[in-house]
Amino acid sequence: MLEALTINQGQLEGPSLKSADVLNLEQLADQELTRLFPERNIQKVLFVAPPDGDQTMFDYATGKRGRYWNFPAYGIGVVASHLRQEGIEVDILNLNNHVLRTCRQSVTPESFDFDTVWKESLARKIDLFQPDLIGVTCMFTQTHTASVEVCEEVKYLRPDIPVTLGGVHITNSFNHKEQCKSILNDFAKVDLFFLYEAELAFKNFVQAVNRQKSLDSLFQVYFNTSQTKLHFAEKRVPKDSELDIVPAYDLMELEDLSNNGVIGSFACIKEKKARCATVLSNRGCRAQCTFCSVRSFNGRGVRIKSVQTVVDELLTLRNDFGVDHIMWLDDDLLFNHQRALELFNEMVRQNVGITWDCTNGVIAASCTEEMIAAAAESGCIGLNIGMESGNPEILKIVKKPGKVINFLKAAKTLKKYKQINARVFLMLGFPNETYEMIEDTFNVAMEMDLDWYNLTILQPLPNTPIFNSMVQQGLVEDVKAEDVRYNSGAYGKKRKLMEQNQFSQIVSPFANLENRDKIPSKEELEPIWLYMNYHLNFSRILNVEDPIKIRQQLGYLEYVANLVAPDDPLPMYFCGYLQKKVRGAVDPALFSRLESRLGASEYWQDCFKNFGLSLSELNIGSHLKSA
Ligand code: B12
Numbered sequence: 001m002l003e004a005l006t007i008n009q010g011q012l013e014g015p016s017l018k019s020a021d022v023l024n025l026e027q028l029a030d031q032e033l034t035r036l037f038p039e040r041n042i043q044k045v046l047f048v049a050p051p052d053g054d055q056t057m058f059d060y061a062t063g064k065r066g067r068y069w070n071f072p073a074y075g076i077g078v079v080a081s082h083l084r085q086e087g088i089e090v091d092i093l094n095l096n097n098h099v100l101r102t103c104r105q106s107v108t109p110e111s112f113d114f115d116t117v118w119k120e121s122l123a124r125k126i127d128l129f130q131p132d133l134i135g136v137t138c139m140f141t142q143t144h145t146a147s148v149e150v151c152e153e154v155k156y157l158r159p160d161i162p163v164t165l166g167g168v169h170i171t172n173s174f175n176h177k178e179q180c181k182s183i184l185n186d187f188a189k190v191d192l193f194f195l196y197e198a199e200l201a202f203k204n205f206v207q208a209v210n211r212q213k214s215l216d217s218l219f220q221v222y223f224n225t226s227q228t229k230l231h232f233a234e235k236r237v238p239k240d241s242e243l244d245i246v247p248a249y250d251l252m253e254l255e256d257l258s259n260n261g262v263i264g265s266f267a268c269i270k271e272k273k274a275r276c277a278t279v280l281s282n283r284g285c286r287a288q289c290t291f292c293s294v295r296s297f298n299g300r301g302v303r304i305k306s307v308q309t310v311v312d313e314l315l316t317l318r319n320d321f322g323v324d325h326i327m328w329l330d331d332d333l334l335f336n337h338q339r340a341l342e343l344f345n346e347m348v349r350q351n352v353g354i355t356w357d358c359t360n361g362v363i364a365a366s367c368t369e370e371m372i373a374a375a376a377e378s379g380c381i382g383l384n385i386g387m388e389s390g391n392p393e394i395l396k397i398v399k400k401p402g403k404v405i406n407f408l409k410a411a412k413t414l415k416k417y418k419q420i421n422a423r424v425f426l427m428l429g430f431p432n433e434t435y436e437m438i439e440d441t442f443n444v445a446m447e448m449d450l451d452w453y454n455l456t457i458l459q460p461l462p463n464t465p466i467f468n469s470m471v472q473q474g475l476v477e478d479v480k481a482e483d484v485r486y487n488s489g490a491y492g493k494k495r496k497l498m499e500q501n502q503f504s505q506i507v508s509p510f511a512n513l514e515n516r517d518k519i520p521s522k523e524e525l526e527p528i529w530l531y532m533n534y535h536l537n538f539s540r541i542l543n544v545e546d547p548i549k550i551r552q553q554l555g556y557l558e559y560v561a562n563l564v565a566p567d568d569p570l571p572m573y574f575c576g577y578l579q580k581k582v583r584g585a586v587d588p589a590l591f592s593r594l595e596s597r598l599g600a601s602e603y604w605q606d607c608f609k610n611f612g613l614s615l616s617e618l619n620i621g622s623h624l625k626s627a
């Protein structure tokens with residue numbers, strides 16, 4: 001795959017190479033390090049997080065209203081902390097936050113130019129900090145192009161400064177035949193790739209450059225601009241106490257992030273605007289769902305950070321940065337029942353007093369009475385259950401470690417803890433999934449009766465087993481990394497599709513018995529999505545009576561109606577309905593936005609008529625006059 005001299009645990013990979021080349025390889029590496037770092041002295045390292053998307057993907061209005069994800073640069077924050085322990089001076093430039101901040105503060109779209117903003121921020125920081133080495137991170141496939149542009153801009157500004165690149169997208173693509181070509185081609189100017197969880201590999205690399213470590217100790221690094229490509233493929237990801245480190249929060253602009261974008265999807269239900277951050281307590285996931293690429297990045301199993309380190313991290317966030325809410329970054333927060341209980345109980349015993357959510361999802365089987373009680377006590381205000389399907393066959397095929405009974409039991413337990421806003425991830429459109437199987441998902445979800453269902457139509461992503469098998473089955477085209485656009489999320493393209501299809505029937509897509517064994521086409525999945533989304537999420541709001549739940553739903557619907565989907569009449573209507581229920585009045589701005597949206601769309605007027613919804617229900621007329 002890689003035309004590179006590869007060494008792994010002292011063994012040369014590639015049959016043709018004789019042992020003499022091992023020496024040669026280290027000499028080659030030594031020459032290369034001296035070419036890149038003539039002084040062989042790295043004292044200052046700058047880490048850069050590119051904008052999540054590039055200019056072609058950026059929507060000014062979405063940025064202006066603060067809807068884009070704006071996460072702390074946690075990963076490079078961990079790498080930075082490890083370097084600090086070695087006396088290396090570090091800094092972090094979060095260009096995603098800089099772009100969003102400038103967009104939020106801009107007066108007109110004309111006064112905001114996406115590329116100019118991040119390029120000027122980058123030039124200013126490099127000028128100010130004068131780094132010996134720059135490390136760029138790329139987590140998402142959708143961030144591919146933005147990362148290419150940032151790396152090229154660094155080389156344009158300072159061709160003398162070596163550039164390194166790491167992150168999930170880079171690592172997963174590196175291990176994929178086709179994707180690897182586009183990585184090597186698009187990032188031709190990047191000097192070094194660091195693969196997998198690379199905080200130890202990077203620290204070791206800096207020490208090797210500074211002649212504090214021998215060259216045969218290099219690992220998880222690929223020399224990309226050396227004449228002879230060199231790949232130190234050995235993997236040594238952190239485990240046990242190597243995980244016990246608090247990332248460089250002081251470099252993550254925590255005081256600013258929540259003002260410019262969104263961190264997780266539960267802070268919106270907190271009474272007052274929260275200052276949010278993220279914390280990672282475990283690495284990896286016990287599961288190996290076929291639509292997920294975590295296993296190929298973090299490897300098999302779950303590695304745990306010590307409870308006290310996590311509690312110290314939370315206390316640092318509260319005491320030093322005024323954070324009052326965190327989102328766990330974990331893929332499997334509740335892995336190891338005893339450890340998770342101990343964590344939540346220690347958070348209570350040491351009065352951490354920060355609320356938290358698990359936007360990423362937890363495994364239903366772990367949501368026992370004891371666990372949810374401890375979670376609630378320790379500040380949990382929301383979590384997602386990773387369910388995806390309610391059909392046992394589909395669950396088996398996609399290797400989801402959940403059974404319908406687990407989902408129903410978890411729901412029963414969660415309903416007892418009203419303070420926890422409990423949502424569920426569901427997906428439609430799995431290969432060979434019939435109408436009947438989708439109806440199972442609908443029925444189980446209805447029976448669970450939890451607060452919200454994040455319903456998405458399956459978008460197989462590169463570097464996942466389901467993607468590879470669907471390409472083989474000819475169900476999807478193989479795509480280049482730079483062409484991947486997620487369906488969901490702020491950069492998603494889902495929403496615009498809806499109206500074009502002019503479907504608004506309310507009859508159940510599952511009513512036609514002839515269809516039961518039929519696999520719905522991509523087009524047929526849309527009306528199913530609409531029907532399920534309406535009945536699982538919106539129509540049930542009309543029956544919510546519990547004041548705690550009404551407040552949570554109102555908080556969430558105001559977030560969806562004002563930030564996530566400001567042109568979608570359904571969240572606007574039900575947000576108005578709950579505003580009236582809670583505050584006796586509807587926000588006139590919301591009403592007029594809904595009124596004009598409906599006025600301009602026969603499709604939505606049709607939908608509302610079919611769903612039996614009308615503005616008069618909200619009795620808005622009279623309120624407006626009175627307001
Ligand atoms: C938290 C998270 C989110 C958060 C956002 C996180 C963020 N920072 O922006 C939220 C919930 C918003 C999210 C959303 C989505 N996510 Co997500 N997410 C994750 C998750 C669970 C953890 C990422 C994380 O914080 N890791 C912890 C830190 C410590 O790791 P790190 O940043 O990778 O850094 C380490 C290494 O990579 C390396 N490193 C990284 N950069 C660099 C740079 C240098 C120089 C060096 C030396 C080392 C280095 O060292 C660091 C320390 O070990 C990952 C799963 C995973 N295990 O990676 C999925 C994951 C990244 N998400 C994924 C996806 C698909 C999505 C969504 C599209 C899902 C959806 N359909 O909506 C959306 C899109 C979001 C968007 N931007 O539009 C996929 C990405 C696949 C891909 N290749 O694109 C992943 C891998 C999960 C999966 N199911 O496969 N996600």
